[in-house]
Amino acid sequence: MDSKNHNTTPKEDEKENPRRTFLKQTSLLTAIAMAPSALVKAAENHVDDKIADVFEKMPLKMEVNGQLQSLSVEPRATLLDILREQLDLTGSKKGCDYGQCGACTVHIDGQRVLSCLTLGVMVNGKKVTTIEGLAKGDQLHPMQEAFIKHDGFQCGYCTPGQIMSAVACVREGHADSEAEIREFMSGNICRCGAYPNIVKAIQDVKEGGLTV
Amino acid sequence: MKQFEYVKAGSTQGVINALAQPGTKIIAGGTNLVDLMKRGVTAPDKLVDITHLPLKDITATSGRLHIGTLALNSIVSENSLVQKKQPLLSMALKAGASPQLRNMATVGGNMMQRTRCGYFYDTTLPCNKRQPESGCGAKEGYNRMHAIFGTSEKCIAVHPSDMCVALAALDTTVIIAGKKGERKLAFTDFHKLPGDTPELDNHLAKDEIILGIEIPDNNFADHSYYLKIRDRQSYAFALVSVAVALDISNGVIRSARLAMGGVAHKPWRLYDAEKALAGKQPSVPLFEQIARGAMQGAKAYQHNEFKINLASNAVIQALKVASGLVPA
Known part of the structure; x- marks a missing residue:
């Protein structure tokens, strides 16, 4: 020693x-x-x-899809793991788990972020929206409708992240041209290569002028 | 990921005090730190969350633009003051990462990000930066992404930031706080070359915190360009990037700033090229001469020889666009 x-x-x-x-x-x-x-x-x-x-667990209070959640989490737990394992919201996907694929994209206080690189304890007091929070009851969100209409997916694994990112892309005002959409959707990788149809879906929503 | 203690900082002084305890790290956006912790490259005992400290503002005062360390990369890139006064910074930020990551990443965090060298990330392989004296896996290994300037026997990694390349070109100052109070450091002196201590990326002491940056006003806004060359069109680290800022009046370059990314352990400022451009009229032959000079002293490894040609061409192209000889 x-x-x-x-x-x-x-x-x-x-x-x-x-x-x-x-x-x-x-x-x-x-x-x-x-x-x-x-x-x-x-x-x-x-x-x-x-x-x-x-290493005691820490209290975490956050609003997820409009519902207040009071949880107890380890500081090392990522928001993605908390959503999937503790809240059974398995729509957000664990693709790479290292911030390289975008499959875990959610909105925190209205901004798109990667839940796999977000520590849950740092979301305390914030509002989280996941893919499960987009539809209003049985009525799908316009972006969800557009992805179905334009066949914006094949295997579907990246789709929740794509849709969360696509909604943000329109809201941010970054969907004015195909080139701009491609640039501002670059953080979401689709191994099936559904990109042309994803772009079409986003353009459709943007041009439709619906509130997203 | 190893367990750790998590605390929220109450003040800047509180952060400085907390950092005195070994094994303590600051967390803000976490986009690089959480990634490194998951892989076991770094394993802090304690994280101090600084995200709620009042260090987010972007303000223009007395000839300079001040940007708080916690300003998000997305906010800075879209900020109207930044776009008007320092468009090069906005361009560089938009060339980096993805919209999701830019929504998380902060200015200070971007400066503090570690290299993406594969040998640094893989804990089963030698890396002097991760584990001093364990050797450099990249030097004799797969080194396509690695440095061609300022390397050492111990490390040939590159700094991965785009933002930092623009800030180095723009004569930025870094404002730092520590036990002895505040100090200022030229941005170009913030990061360091690997030398014998590749484990240190920069000159920030372990118990210091970046408060923000200051960019002096300039006449570069009309002739700024950030060119990033990468393996795919978006969302990839630079093979080579070039930041150019020119002050041109009556067809003559009055003053120039040039820096390259993806080629060294720190943003690589081209001081000689800047001097050689001053007082000249923009022309392709001039830019070709500048690029040749800029590549002097470049040293390639087994897989990155292409970078010398690529960097040279990128300098020429970035100068052509910035000076208005060709459209972007």
């Missing part, structure tokens, strides 16, 4: 008697080695609980 290199203060008993620490550690290891496996399992779980306690 080279405490110098890590620039940490050595523990008291280590300083006084490193041999005693060594003996304590080895006897613990021996005890674990000799114990029945069920007991070891229980001990390990106990340790896990203790570790978990150190």
Whole structure:
């Protein structure tokens, strides 16, 4: 144990008697080695609980698709995982999980963002809209209708992200030409290559002048 | 991802105090940090969220444009003051990332982003930047995206930002706060070359925070252009990029600023080219001569030799567009 290199203060008993620490550690290891496996399992779980306690979960209050949600989350949980695992809103997709594909696109306070790179705790007090929040009851959102009309998808995996991005693209005023739509939809990758039809769907909504 | 403690900063001073504790990092947009944490490239013990601090404003005062560190890339790129006074910055920002990422990423975060070198990202491979003294995987490996200027034996990575290339060209100043108060640093002195310490990307101390940037007013607005060459038309890091800002009156270049991206560990300012352009009339032969001079000292590796030609042509093209010889 080279405490110098890590620039940490050595523990008291280590300083006084490193041999005693060594003996304590080895006897613990021996005890674990000799114990029945069920007991070891229980001990390990106990340790896990203790570790978990150190990193307490944090409260998270956010409005998701118009409903207030009060949750308890780990600081490391991404908004995408919270939506999918805790709220069962599985429309937002985990494509790459590294901010490269756009399949997880949601709106936070009206702005499109990547939920896979957003820590849930940082969304506290904000409003989130996912693909599930676009339709009004049975009435689909105009962008959803347009994607169906223009066949804006094949396998459908990227579609929720495409539609969330497309709605934002029109709202932002970035859908005035095919070139502009392509540029401002570049953060959403479609491996089936449905791009021409996605562009048509967005142009249709834009030209239709409907409120999105 | 390793567990960590999360706190919201109450003030700038609170952030500086928190940063004194080892293993603490600032989080704002998180677009690069969360990515790196997921991959285990970085594993902070504590994150200090600064997103609600009042450091978002974009204001024009006494001959300069001030932009807070927390101003979002999307907001800055669409801001009317930025578009009017510093269109080069707006162009560079729009060339970077995707609309979703620009809605998250901040000015300070953009400056602090790490290289996208594959050897830095892959924790099973050697990388002096990630793990000092472990070696450089890229030098003898696949180095198509890597630097041709200012490399060292220890690192040949490039800085991935577009925004920073424009800011380097525009004589920007960085405002930094730390324990001893505030200090200012020329943007071109903020990032560093890899040298013997590739683990350090810049000269920001561990317990310092970027408060914002200041861009002095100039006469470049009518003749600015950011050219980005990449593997696909959008949403990709630059193979090579060129930021050009010219002050032209009566057909003569009075003053010029040039910087390249995708070619070095920091935005690569072309000081000699700027001097050589001043006082001359824009012409293709002049720009070709400038580009040849700009490539002096370039050093290619096994897979990136194409960058020398590409960068040279990009300089010529960007100058042609900025000076109005050809349309964009």
